[in-house]
Amino acid sequence: MWHWEPDRFGEMVVREDPERTVAVSIMAFNFRLITHPTGNPYDRTGGWCYFGIGDDTLAKVVHSALNFAPEDEHPQGYGKYLFG
Secondary structure: OOOOOOOOOOEEEEEEOOOEEEEEEEOOOEEEEEEEEOOOOOOOOEEEEEEOOOHHHHHHHHHHHHOOOOOOOOOOOOOEEOOO
């Protein structure tokens, strides 16, 4: 069973390496995949919306976050890019 435990920024960290953190955030009508430098959650470097709030959408965004390689420009399956 899935249990949402966001950090103090409302994000659930999915992947973290020395350079970049990949997190998922729940919004009013969608989920958002967010990237920022590790240790600096205020300096967001990317944000992608995944439309819908069901379990299928959550599975899709978490899968995309887990497979989002640093050399990729965008994750798979997103609906809207927020910083472009």
